[in-house]
Every structure is written in C-alpha cells, then in structure tokens.
Amino acid sequence: MRTVVDQGADIGEVLLTEDQIQTRVAELGAAISADMAGRQLTLVSVLKGSLPFMADLMRAISLPVRIDLMEVSSYGGATTESSGLVRILKDLSSSIEGEDILIVEDIIDTGLTLNYLVRYLRGKKPASLRICTLLDKPARRLVEIDVNYTGFTIPDQFVVGYGLDYGELYRNLRYVGVLKPEVYSQA
Numbered sequence: 001m002r003t004v005v006d007q008g009a010d011i012g013e014v015l016l017t018e019d020q021i022q023t024r025v026a027e028l029g030a031a032i033s034a035d036m037a038g039r040q041l042t043l044v045s046v047l048k049g050s051l052p053f054m055a056d057l058m059r060a061i062s063l064p065v066r067i068d069l070m071e072v073s074s075y076g077g078a079t080t081e082s083s084g085l086v087r088i089l090k091d092l093s094s095s096i097e098g099e100d101i102l103i104v105e106d107i108i109d110t111g112l113t114l115n116y117l118v119r120y121l122r123g124k125k126p127a128s129l130r131i132c133t134l135l136d137k138p139a140r141r142l143v144e145i146d147v148n149y150t151g152f153t154i155p156d157q158f159v160v161g162y163g164l165d166y167g168e169l170y171r172n173l174r175y176v177g178v179l180k181p182e183v184y185s186q187a
C-alpha cells in the first residue's frame with residue numbers, strides 16, 4: 001500500500017468546492033426544517049462517509065433532532081466497485097419505533113446499501129422514513145430508490161473528500177474531488 005503524504009496532490013479535479021457544499025447543506029437543512037415543521041426528527045447516519053455531512057446538516061436543521069449512527073460495509077477495502085454485499089457493523093443504539101426518521105447518506109451509487117438499509121429500518125416501525133443524500137450517481141443505479149433530498153447529482157466518477165474515502169484516506173478534505181488515475185494504478 002502506497003503512503004500518501006499530500007492528499008491534495010492526488011486530486012485531479014475538484015468537483016464540488018467547500019463553498020458549494022456548505023451553501024447546499026444550508027439549503028437542504030432549510031428545506032427539511034420547513035417540510036417537517038412542528039415535528040421532532042431522528043437522523044440516522046451511515047458511518048463513516050456521512051460523518052462530515054451529518055455534522056453540518058444537523059446544525060442546518062432548526063428542528064429538535066436526535067441522532068443515531070449505523071455502520072454498514074458494502075465495499076472491501078481499497079476498491080471502487082460495490083460488492084453488493086451489505087453487512088451491519090454497528091446497529092442503532094435505541095429504538096426508532098414511532099419516530100420520524102431521516103436517513104443521512106453520503107452517496108448513492110448502485111443503491112444496494114440504501115435499499116438494504118431502508119428495508120431494515122422499515123422493519124423497526126418508524127412513523128415515517130425519509131432519505132437525504134449529499135451525492136447521487138444515478139448512472140450506476142441497480143435498484144430504484146425514492147430519495148427525498150439530494151445535494152448534488154454527479155457523473156459516474158469515483159469521488160473522494162468530505163467524508164468519502166479511497167482506501168480510508170481523503171475523508172478529511174473539505175471539498176469533493178476526483179483522484180488522479182495514477183493513484184489507482186499505484187495502489
């Protein structure tokens with residue numbers, strides 16, 4: 001495995017700047033707050049990629065919110081292809097029965113992960129279940145998913161930053177970018 005010294009130097013193209021992301025997150029928070037006015041929300045985030053988005057989005061929502069975190073795996077290590085296998089690595093901490101749930105996702109690619117998660121969470125009998133994703137790559141969808149809030153629709157490119165990783169790195173970049181092709185070939 002290659003040691004990365006300068007993460008920024010591995011980025012070939014910045015797809016979404018920090019400003020673009022922050023502006024959109026504020027808009028999403030305002031829309032969610034208006035749509036769900038008078039209610040209390042439980043945000044269920046999917047580790048690890050959704051961490052920065054969750055942290056920013058929860059503060060952009062003006063309603064009372066609880067949060068819970070799940071971790072699922074859909075990729076094996078430093079690969080860019082979905083395996084289609086979903087495993088729960090960390091479950092919810094408390095019951096969501098009767099609660100208004102908003103799933104907070106980093107990216108929907110094939111949709112396999114979210115499809116599994118939605119079915120799993122529906123089984124826990126929430127009052128309602130909505131989905132908010134920062135990024136959507138519709139070109140690669142294998143299962144149809146009803147998404148309520150989408151930050152940005154992006155082309156079919158593997159992206160990193162603002163939570164998204166390649167081989168567990170690049171999550172702490174403040175922007176979303178595309179890696180230089182040589183980064184994959186040296187892996």
Ligand code: IMP
Pocket residue numbers: 049074075082106107108109110111112113114157158159160164165166
């Ligand atoms: P799906 O099951 O194919 O929709 O994949 C969802 C998960 O795959 C996301 O939550 C990410 O963790 C990961 N993923 C999908 N596309 C990308 C990408 O472009 N960059 C980094 N991770 C990705």
